[in-house]
Amino acid sequence: MSPTAVDTLKTYKIAVVPADGIGPEVIEAGVTVLNSLVGALRSFKLDFTNYDWSSEKYKETGVYIPEGGLEELKKHDAILFGSVGAPDVPDHISLWGLRLAICQSLQQYANVRPTRVLPGTQSPLRGCGTGDLDWVIVRENSEGEYAGQGGRSHIGCAWETATEVAIFTRHAIERLMRFGFETAQSRPRKLLTVVTKSNAQRNGLVLWDKVASDVSKEFPDVKMDKMLVDAMTVRMVQHPKSLDTIVATNLHADILSDLAAALAGSIGIAPTSNLDPTRENPSMFEPIHGSAFDITGKGIANPVATFWTAAEMLAWLGEQEASSLLMSAVEKVSSRGIMTPDLAGTATTKDVTEAVIKEIEN
Ligand code: NAI
Ligand code: MG
Numbered sequence: 001m002s003p004t005a006v007d008t009l010k011t012y013k014i015a016v017v018p019a020d021g022i023g024p025e026v027i028e029a030g031v032t033v034l035n036s037l038v039g040a041l042r043s044f045k046l047d048f049t050n051y052d053w054s055s056e057k058y059k060e061t062g063v064y065i066p067e068g069g070l071e072e073l074k075k076h077d078a079i080l081f082g083s084v085g086a087p088d089v090p091d092h093i094s095l096w097g098l099r100l101a102i103c104q105s106l107q108q109y110a111n112v113r114p115t116r117v118l119p120g121t122q123s124p125l126r127g128c129g130t131g132d133l134d135w136v137i138v139r140e141n142s143e144g145e146y147a148g149q150g151g152r153s154h155i156g157c158a159w160e161t162a163t164e165v166a167i168f169t170r171h172a173i174e175r176l177m178r179f180g181f182e183t184a185q186s187r188p189r190k191l192l193t194v195v196t197k198s199n200a201q202r203n204g205l206v207l208w209d210k211v212a213s214d215v216s217k218e219f220p221d222v223k224m225d226k227m228l229v230d231a232m233t234v235r236m237v238q239h240p241k242s243l244d245t246i247v248a249t250n251l252h253a254d255i256l257s258d259l260a261a262a263l264a265g266s267i268g269i270a271p272t273s274n275l276d277p278t279r280e281n282p283s284m285f286e287p288i289h290g291s292a293f294d295i296t297g298k299g300i301a302n303p304v305a306t307f308w309t310a311a312e313m314l315a316w317l318g319e320q321e322a323s324s325l326l327m328s329a330v331e332k333v334s335s336r337g338i339m340t341p342d343l344a345g346t347a348t349t350k351d352v353t354e355a356v357i358k359e360i361e362n
């Protein structure tokens with residue numbers, strides 16, 4: 001290829017925020033794999049800018065995101081995020097200081113979490129193989145139980161009081177619900193399960209049910225069913241094949257998606273996209289897992305969640321071919337049994353990364 005041809009290739013600007021714990025380890029693996037993919041395909045370019053925002057920086061400076069940081073992020077096409085959380089910073093400070101500060105400011109209202117059993121891996125569910133569990137969980141990512149409304153008073157007294165107010169607005173439910181129906185519509189089974197707890201929570205989640213029923217009229221080709229969240233956990237375990245696309249509130253989907261990841265074999269494989277479906281702001285892509293203090297620095301963090309996350313990012317950017325190639329490389333590696341200990345393998349982060357790169361180059 002001539003140098004001029006390379007110069008005209010589309011370049012995507014990617015902000016990289018590895019942050020804490022195993023975040024830097026898996027993000028390094030992810031960026032290495034993305035670079036090898038770009039080199040193999042030569043059909044687009046990725047321009048990475050690293051941001052060292054982390055709990056270490058917070059302890060030094062008192063802030064997670066420096067002044068002007070969010071504006072800086074907005075100049076990118078996408079954000080690749082590791083994980084935030086450190087043993088010596090309260091989790092609500094780190095999460096709100098970095099991850100939620102980005103998601104909420106950039107209107108990333110749809111959190112999308114696909115789950116599948118990868119070839120060669122083992123679900124803890126008896127007889128549940130590849131193809132028996134293939135879900136996409138769509139999580140409301142802007143309000144609900146994580147709206148940040150509430151307060152504490154009488155601190156330290158026996159009558160200390162705290163409120164955590166869940167906010168549900170028609171505006172936010174409707175835009176998310178429409179995204180959920182569109183996601184279901186784009187998949188072969190066209191099946192959407194709406195999860196609430198509208199028996200016990202009789203205001204906000206009754207509004208969810210109403211909006212779901214209203215929006216469903218725009219999607220006559222999508223079959224919708226409803227579940228209460230407690231019964232949903234049972235259905236996920238006992239009848240995984242009966243589910244396809246799932247839409248739920250911020251808290252419910254947070255919990256259900258960790259369960260989904262575990263049922264698919266490990267939290268170490270599960271990806272997340274925090275999307276602004278209007279595309280006014282860049283979307284953020286991250287593995288579901290956290291900082292994993294117990295394995296930080298051991299070189300055994302599973303990089304697959306980050307690879308899958310990178311594939312989701314490429315698809316969102318419109319690079320479908322690259323996305324599919326990356327996932328097929330990951331699946332070939334897993335089917336050959338090259339896996340980290342969380343999937344009962346003996347490979348290191350580096351072994352899995354190198355194997356995926358070899359597959360891409362082939
Ligand atoms: P965690 O996901 O960090 O770890 C849970 C368990 O899964 C641990 O045993 C860990 O070793 C294992 N695990 C996680 N990712 C793995 C991987 N890639 N490969 C192999 N094993 C893996 O969740 P935990 O312990 O609840 O949280 C630790 C910290 O991370 C906390 O500070 C928490 O607030 C933060 N966190 C941050 C998130 C984010 O930035 N999006 C999400 C979840 C937690
Ligand atoms: Mg979570």
